Structure formats: structure tokens, C-alpha cells
Amino acid sequence: MMFTTLWFLLRSTIIxxxxxxxxxxxxxxxxxxxxxxxxxxxxxxxxxxxxxAGAFFxxxxxxxxxxxxxxxxxxxxxHAIATVTFKINHIVSGVALNTIAIGVxxxxxxxxxxxxxxxxxxSYTRLFGMDIQWLIALLLFLVIAPLSYWLLFKTSLxxxxxxxxxxPEAADSLGINVxxxxxxxxxxxxxxxxxxxxxxxPSIWQSGISGGRGFIGLASMILGNxxxxxxxxxxxxxxxxxxxxxxxxxxxYIPNEFLTALPYLLVLIxxxxxxxxxxxxxxxxxxxxxGE
Amino acid sequence: xxxxxxxxxxxxLLSLVAPVGGILISALLLFILILLxxxxxxxxxxxxxxxxxxxxxxxxDVGYIIARSExxxxxxxxxxIAFRAGVFNIGTEGQxxxxxxxxxxxxxxxxxxxxxLHWLNVILVIVFSMIGGALWALIPAxxxxxxxxxxVITTIMMNQIAYTTAKYFVNGPMxxxxxxxxxxxxTMNFPAAVDFKRLYDIFHGHFPFPKYIPLYESxxxxxxxxxxxxxxxxxxNWGFELKMLGxxxxxxxxxxxxxxxxIFNAMLWSGAIAGIINLQEIFGIKGYxxxxxxxxxxxxxxxxxxxxxxxxxxxxxxxxxxxxLRTAGxxxxxxxxxxxxxxxxxxxxxxxxxVIASVTMxxxxxxxRRKEVLSEAGDR
Numbered sequence: 001m002m003f004t005t006l007w008f009l010l011r012s013t014i015i016x017x018x019x020x021x022x023x024x025x026x027x028x029x030x031x032x033x034x035x036x037x038x039x040x041x042x043x044x045x046x047x048x049x050x051x052x053a054g055a056f057f058x059x060x061x062x063x064x065x066x067x068x069x070x071x072x073x074x075x076x077x078x079h080a081i082a083t084v085t086f087k088i089n090h091i092v093s094g095v096a097l098n099t100i101a102i103g104v105x106x107x108x109x110x111x112x113x114x115x116x117x118x119x120x121x122x123s124y125t126r127l128f129g130m131d132i133q134w135l136i137a138l139l140l141f142l143v144i145a146p147l148s149y150w151l152l153f154k155t156s157l158x159x160x161x162x163x164x165x166x167x168p169e170a171a172d173s174l175g176i177n178v179x180x181x182x183x184x185x186x187x188x189x190x191x192x193x194x195x196x197x198x199x200x201x202p203s204i205w206q207s208g209i210s211g212g213r214g215f216i217g218l219a220s221m222i223l224g225n226x227x228x229x230x231x232x233x234x235x236x237x238x239x240x241x242x243x244x245x246x247x248x249x250x251x252x253y254i255p256n257e258f259l260t261a262l263p264y265l266l267v268l269i270x271x272x273x274x275x276x277x278x279x280x281x282x283x284x285x286x287x288x289x290x291g292e
Numbered sequence: 293x294x295x296x297x298x299x300x301x302x303x304x305l306l307s308l309v310a311p312v313g314g315i316l317i318s319a320l321l322l323f324i325l326i327l328l329x330x331x332x333x334x335x336x337x338x339x340x341x342x343x344x345x346x347x348x349x350x351x352x353d354v355g356y357i358i359a360r361s362e363x364x365x366x367x368x369x370x371x372x373i374a375f376r377a378g379v380f381n382i383g384t385e386g387q388x389x390x391x392x393x394x395x396x397x398x399x400x401x402x403x404x405x406x407x408x409l410h411w412l413n414v415i416l417v418i419v420f421s422m423i424g425g426a427l428w429a430l431i432p433a434x435x436x437x438x439x440x441x442x443x444v445i446t447t448i449m450m451n452q453i454a455y456t457t458a459k460y461f462v463n464g465p466m467x468x469x470x471x472x473x474x475x476x477x478x479t480m481n482f483p484a485a486v487d488f489k490r491l492y493d494i495f496h497g498h499f500p501f502p503k504y505i506p507l508y509e510s511x512x513x514x515x516x517x518x519x520x521x522x523x524x525x526x527x528x529n530w531g532f533e534l535k536m537l538g539x540x541x542x543x544x545x546x547x548x549x550x551x552x553x554x555i556f557n558a559m560l561w562s563g564a565i566a567g568i569i570n571l572q573e574i575f576g577i578k579g580y581x582x583x584x585x586x587x588x589x590x591x592x593x594x595x596x597x598x599x600x601x602x603x604x605x606x607x608x609x610x611x612x613x614x615x616x617l618r619t620a621g622x623x624x625x626x627x628x629x630x631x632x633x634x635x636x637x638x639x640x641x642x643x644x645x646x647v648i649a650s651v652t653m654x655x656x657x658x659x660x661r662r663k664e665v666l667s668e669a670g671d672r
Contacts, residue, residue: 086648091380095594096643103636110631111329215448222445257460264449271441
């Protein structure tokens with residue numbers, strides 16, 4: 001009895017954390033390269049739609065995976081073009097892309113499934129005989145998070161990526177193509193965040209399904225001090241609070257709303273400097289124009 | 293001298309390129325989208341544009357456009373004040389939930405029940421709501437000036453907490469549901485003396501005022517806010533300090549104006565105005581408070597402020613554009629079955645195109661100006 005509850009709690013925590021953790025990792029790659037991306041919320045939304053529509057019409061989870069990641073990459077590409085090439089304000093582009101994400105998914109849902117607010121049920125949710133939601137959630141903790149750490153801190157690509165986020169002038173003077181590096185950061189981050197959208201709910205898409213998880217991912221990233229593994233671990237805090245609410249005993253004694261608000265309060269406390277100190281990359285969100 | 297004037301005119305025309313070009317490009321995208329949705333039927337697409345045009349000529353629709361623009365005007369002004377100081381108040385979203393909640397607390401527990409005190413009630417609802425919005429902006433403002441924490445992330449957190457807080461009060465202490473009357477969670481109903489519906493009757497009773505214009509208390513308040521914001525921004529010291537801080541923070545340092553104080557005030561006033569964004573829906577339409585009200589008005593306001601160049605008059609025009617797009621979207625869905633969410637897509641697209649165009653044009657204009665100054669210097 002005790003064991004089943006604990007196992008249930010662990011499994012729900014991992015599943016609830018995964019979309020947030022992927023968004024946080026996506027945020028790490030974006031911001032380490034110097035681009036602030038609040039369109040992570042929109043990326044979760046379009047990639048979850050991409051998965052459901054791709055799998056439903058392609059009749060295979062693989063097509064779902066393909067279109068889910070494609071949708072997220074496309075939105076990231078627009079963000080990169082707007083912020084890196086045209087150098088518009090990163091928050092502005094993010095706000096616009098989140099609006100576009102809401103519009104495009106609802107529109108396509110009506111055209112493809114005949115209903116604006118939700119898709120038809122997709123039954124292609126298994127990969128290698130495993131439930132894809134569980135598989136992708138495990139993948140985050142066992143593979144993607146360590147891999148991201150290795151990529152960012154143990155390879156020369158990672159070093160270059162971080163250098164354009166910290167000091168683009170210096171990176172430029174060393175012959176690193178700042179714009180190309182920032183595109184790389186935004187696109188890798190977008191692909192990773194797309195996996196989060198796929199892990200959200202593979203069997204059906206609903207309007208508003210991302211429910212602010214992209215923003216919470218950004219908060220996890222800050223809690224994790226822009227470090228890949230720490231950011232993913234920070235996301236489990238939100239996932240755990242989510243999972244706790246599913247347990248009857250807890251629901252009985254603690255108001256649901258308090259449990260929901262707790263992680264956000266915690267982030268504010270951390271930001272206030274009561275626990276640890278948050279330090280963003282130095283050129284985060286600053287457009288780089290040569291010779292200025 | 294005359295060449296200088298013609299130059300100024302040229303710059304004025306160049307500054308119009310971004311908004312006009314943005315709208316034209318977006319209209320083209322809309323055309324293509326509708327053509328795709330209607331599977332290449334050109335006559336359907338032309339009819340769709342005719343339906344959009346008809347929205348502007350129908351009196352009832354004009355009323356809807358104004359009613360839908362009203363919250364966006366307030367939301368746009370709230371965002372614009374913060375933008376002017378170089379601050380991103382993404383938190384207007386949560387601030388209007390809390391502002392409305394505090395207004396509802398006044399209406400339910402403290403309001404005057406006598407109909408003759410209606411106007412006092414209206415003023416106090418506004419005061420309570422403004423305090424609510426400002427309170428919700430207080431923590432991000434303090435963290436910003438004391439600890440240098442970026443306001444975007446703190447206001448996003450505050451948004452999430454605002455929604456849960458509203459939900460807690462609606463379902464808990466302020467719940468108006470007795471034994472499953474309705475599935476929609478809501479607070480107790482407000483007394484009749486706080487309804488925001490009086491002004492309309494007064495105007496239509498005594499003046500030959502067009503009936504389709506929804507001149508409720510809330511619209512009147514929005515217009516007053518626009519006028520005050522315009523005067524404050526362009527004719528007061530504080531407005532000048534805001535502009536200085538937003539455009540050249542370094543100059544501010546040497547001018548003796550403490551930037552932190554200006555930023556702090558800008559965030560609190562932005563929050564205070566955000567507090568009254570949705571009073572129309574809460575006090576004019578519903579007559580009770582619920583966390584299930586129109587969401588996203590804060591984010592829309594950010595877009596409105598951007599498209600309106602943070603100028604109160606520009607904000608009104610941009611809000612009307614949004615109101616029009618939304619109303620036209622409903623008509624398109626109703627008459628042609630084209631999803632009205634297409635308009636969300638177009639709205640987002642307009643923002644990106646217009647901001648890209650204006651950034652590029654500004655760079656071009658400053659290049660022209662530099663050339664002009666150099667050539668003048670050469671003449672001497």
C-alpha cells in the first residue's frame with residue numbers, strides 16, 4: 001500500500017516534471033547563447049499539437065515525433081530570425097510568437113479535426129513497446145540532461161555557444177560567428193523544448209494544454225542558475241507539487257491553491273537572494289551589433 | 293530652410309512606412325491563409341474581405357469593436373507607462389486579476405447600498421482596484437530596484453500566483469454558490485448600486501447620443517485615463533524623466549534624476565492602471581467576480597502598446613485595430629466557417645512585422661540624419 005503510493009508519487013513527479021524540465025533545458029541553450037526566449041510556452045503548445053496531428057494522420061508515433069519537433073523548430077526559427085538577424089527586442093518577439101502559437105494551433109485543429117478547442121484522440125502513443133510519455137520523461141533525466149551538460153561544458157561548440165552569451169565582442173574578435181552561434185543555441189533549445197511538448201499529453205491535444213509550463217520552465221532555469229542538470233532538477237520541484245495534488249490525503253488537509261502557488265513563491269524567495277544567488281549570462285537578451 | 297521642412301516631411305512619411313507596411317503585409321498573409329482554408333476558392337476569399345469591411349459599417353458591430361477595445365486601451369496604457377521607463381511589465385495579466393478581486397471585495401463587503409451613492413461606489417471600486425494592481429506590482433518593483441532582479445521573471449511568477457489567489461477566494465471565502473446552483477464558479481453578486489451601467493441610461497435619456505456606442509462607466513474611465521496619461525507623458529517632468537530613462541539611461545545618471553525612483557514609480561502606476569483593465573466585464577457585464585473571466589488581456593495590452601509606439605493616442609488606435617480584428621474574426625467564423633483564431637495568428641504576425649519594420653526604418657532614418665548633419669557641417 002505504502003509502496004504503491006510512493007511509486008505512484010515518483011512516477012507522477014517524473015511525468016509532470018518532464019515538460020517543465022525540457023522547457024528549462026531549452027531555455028538554458030537559448031539564454032546561454034544570449035537570447036531570451038519566452039516563446040517556450042508557444043513551443044510546448046505547437047509541438048504537442050504537432051505530435052498529436054502527425055501521429056494521427058501519419059498513423060505512427062515516429063511521424064508524431066517528427067512533426068512535433070518540426071513545429072517547435074519552426075517557431076524557434078522565427079524567433080531567431082526576429083531577434084538575431086533583425087535584432088528586435090527578445091521579449092516582444094516572444095509575446096508575438098506565443099500569440100501566433102495559440103492562433104495557429106486552434107486554426108489547424110479546426111481545419112484538421114473539425115473542432116477548435118481539441119483534437120481527436122490519437123491512439124499512436126507507443127514507441128519500442130513503451131508508453132511514449134513515460135519514455136520521453138525518463139529520457140530527459142537519464143540521457144538528455146547529462147548530454148546537454150556534456151555539450152555545453154565539455155565540447156568546443158559549447159564553449160563557443162557560452163562565449164557569445166557572455167561576451168559577444170570578445171567572441172567576435174576571436175573569429176566566432178556570433179549570429180550563427182545564436183541561431184544554433186535557439187534551434188537546439190527549440191528542439192529540446194519540443195520534446196517537452198510531446199511529453200505533455202500524447203493522446204489528445206487541447207487548446208491551452210501548455211498551461212504556463214513554458215514560463216515555469218524559465219523559472220526552473222533561473223532556480224538552476226542556467227546550469228543544465230540543476231535546471232532539470234529544479235523542475236522536479238514543480239512536478240512534485242503537481243503530483244502531490246493527485247494524492248487524496250494531501251488534498252484533504254492542504255488547500256489545492258496553496259500547493260499550486262508554493263513553487264512560484266519559492267522562486268521569488270530565491271530571486272530575492274534569500275537562498276543562493278541567480279546570475280544570468282552577461283549578454284543575455286542584448287542584441288549584438290558590430291561596432292557599437 | 294524650405295529644404296529642411298521638406299526633409300522633416302520626408303521623415304514623417306518614412307515613420308509611417310512601418311505601421312502601414314505591417315498592416316498591408318499582414319492583410320496579404322490573411323488573404324493567403326483564407327485562400328488555403330477555403331481550398332483555393334478566390335470568390336470565398338473576396339467574400340471574406342467583404343465581410344470584414346461590412347463589420348465596419350454595421351452599427352451593432354461598431355459597438356462590439358468599442359466594447360472589445362476598451363480593456364485593451366487600459367491594458368495598453370499600463371504597459372506603455374512601464375515601457376517608457378524601459379521596464380517590461382509582463383505582470384499586467386496578474387495585476388488585473390487582483391485589481392478586479394479587490395474591487396469585488398469592496399463591492400461585496402463595504403459598498404454603499406443606496407442607489408444615490410452610486411458614483412461614490414464607482415470611484416471607490418476604481419480606487420480599490422488600482423490599489424490591488426499596484427500591490428501586485430510592488431514585489432517585482434522592490435526586487436527590481438533593490439536586488440536588480442529582472443522584472444519579466446518576477447512578474448511571470450506573480451501572474452501565476454494571482455490566478456491561484458483569485459481561484460482560492462472565488463471557491464473559498466467569497467463563494468456565491470449555494471448548493472450547486474451553477475457549474476460556473478463565482479463570488480456573491482454585487483449590490484445593484486455598484487453596477488457599471490448607469491452612465492449609458494443617463495446619456496441616452498438626455499442626449500441624442502448614438503445608441504450603439506456602449507458608453508458605460510468603464511469606457512468613460514478608459515477615456516479619462518488616456519487623456520491623463522497623454523498630459524503626464526508629454527507635459528510633465530515625470531513624463532520627461534520616463535522618456536529619458538527609457539531612451540538613454542546613461543544621460544539620466546548625470547542629470548540628477550535617481551533612475552531607481554523613476555522605475556519604481558513607473559511600475560507601481562503601470563500596476564495601478566492594470567488593476568482596472570477588466571472592470572467592464574466584472575462590474576458592467578457579469579455583476580460578480582470569477583477567475584474564469586477573459587484571460588490574456590495583459591499580454592494583448594503589451595502588443596497594443598508596442599504597435600501604438602507607447603503613445604496614448606497610438607494605443608487607442610492599436611486597441612481599436614485589435615477590437616476590429618476580433619469582431620471581424622467572429623463574423624468570419626459565423627458566416628464563412630473560417631476559424632476566428634486565424635485572427636490571433638494575424639495579430640502576432642502584425643506585431644513581429646511592424647516591430648521589425650520600425651527597427652529597420654529607425655536605423656535607416658538615423659543613417660540619413662547622420663548624412664544630413666555631416667553634409668551641413670561640410671557646407672560650413
